Amino acid sequence: MGPSEAADGQPRPGQRVLVAMSGGVDSSVAALLLTRAGLEAHGTTMKLFDAQQACLASDKGCCSARDIEDARQVCLDLGIPHYAFNFTRTFEREVIDRFCQGYLAGRTPNPCVDCNRYVKFEALQERRAQLGFDYLATGHYARRALNPRTGRFELRRGLDPDKDQSYVLFHLTQDNLRHMLFPLGDLTKADVRDLARQQGFGTAEKHESQDICFVPTGSYADFIERRTNAAFPPGPIVNRAGRVLGTHRGLPHYTVGQRKGIGVAAEAPLFVYEKRIADNALVVGFDEDARCTSILVREANFVALPCLEQPMGLEVKTHYRQTAVPALVSQLNADTLRIDFEQPQRACAPGQFAVAYQGDAVVCGGTIERVLS
Template sequence: MSGGVDSSVATLLLHSWGLEVQGVTLKLFNNETSCSLETKTCCSLQDVEDARSVCVDLGVSHYVFNFTKTFGTTVIDKFCDAYLSGETPNPCIDCNRFVKFEALQQRRRDLGFDYVATGHYARRIYNDDTQRFELHTAFDEHKDQSYVLFHLDQDTLRHMLFPLGDLTKTQVRELAREAGFINAQKQESQDICFVPDGNYAAFIHNRTGKTFTPGAIVNREGKRLGTHQGLIHYTIGQRKGIGVAAAQPLYVYEKRPETNELVVDTDMKTQCRGVIVRDVTYGALDHIDGTQQLSVKTHYRQKAQDAVVTNASNKRLRIEFCAPQRACAPGQFAVCYRGDTVICGGTIEDIIPE
């Protein structure tokens, strides 16, 4: 329970179904002062009190689990390492994967509970034909969070509940209002919880001691266009704030930490034909044979794009899009769908140039 309206209504529904429910909020790091009430994160002390208030209203127990060590090593340190190596990480997926699911599922087993339930917008469906649990997109396509949950394996799905999967956000807020919850109209968390001011460079410098040196901005042909202020300040697909004047808008295409070069170019020249994906996790299938036609997301809010997906090697995929795509960033995630069903997903390792 993050203290937000979604996890609160999930608790309400579970309780109304007659299940034995215990509410849990996770303590993820120690610098609570960085999470003030003005930020749009999900970790302030007020959030803990909001979650506890809902549990009091429902008459269920509420606990806080200290996962600061796990969060530090599997999320924060991984986030810093990825940025320093030129990748663009998604710490929210790592938090879901290693903390909210892997670590919390282990705590569930230790305590003898049957399920972990969350306020994510997704659906879990059992397929009688394949005898596998499947992750499906939510009924509310605007709130669907299946992209960030692609990593859930069969054992985890067997012990998961997603009470909000068939509801819209409007319905969820109405249920919270009817229940009298204090967070019925609470704003959603948006920022990375451990960097609430969005200054990734300062955070990584303070945590690692690393400094970021200026270097050359070049186009894809290698022509020098200007000087960047440190690769860490830029993200793949970025348009504004590059600092180079040009007749046409420029976009960040690639970061090269080995040469400290930032590669930029015009829109058409920064598109890619496909991606190579590593560390693939399978969901509805246990593997992909040969080549399959699927739809693929490389960004959370992106509409899934038609693609040809090929099993390249052990836990690797080659994905070639039917139409060129922009801002496919190493370190981000590619998730493959068939219709509304998650087939598999993994980390983008490299891009296939157009």
């Protein structure tokens, strides 16, 4: 327990909190609730694009110049300081470059998770410590609690099942969680908008960003091609038995689990099962053929427990919108997991993330390396 930490791990009035503010309604209300709780809140917005790239962040995404001004106005309304921190180099290296490299390697990366991991919860936590703040707070719909039995901080699902964001936060370490606050974890989105309206925030009716901020229009493949000058040659579309069914437009134009736009006529819908870089083949199959039963997960992070001493029956999500499903999770070494599902699953895409839960608590999670069967 740190010197400024209460016995239950919760903040005390007067402690200093750096609030990550995107310019949206969620982070606006997070700042509001922290000030109402008697904490000394300071808002901060990350500058992620230089002048030449600023056009990439349209109003459909997040992190635009308008978003910075919206966050600044909310802080002005609340009477708290606001800072803009320049993380353009970190964002390019850890988010945009990882995104491009992942697709070129046949993976399906999630840049929003990488932004959380390497920018908000690494670079911004480092800045928090440098400036002497006790906590970093965000507008994520998740909960944090100290388990008195294990002595570990737990990351738990947000109470609103439609907005729960614990899946994208599986990478948080114990030190991260010790210094994290999620003020919206017990609220619904409707609650948050009502609070923003009551406070008169200009962000109260602001739409949520749906696009990747650096690819607000057009396809991922077009963006990667322009940025890397890589060529995406066409290649064979094959079924899992190796029979050629057609020709694809270049592997980065497809994602594992995709159904529409494959370009092959069949008696039943086809799904993308694999993007095989070795021979530039797009592997497809019917629904029952495009599912997997076991996956290998690397770069595992353990949250509720320090490790898995034996295989555990848990609930697992392999993509954000999925309902968690029963699986047996086994730890193979320090950072590798094997996950065996009770029922075959579709769209277990290398580069995406598998997150295991016990009840509401995140037990562990990591990056899907490959499908085993």
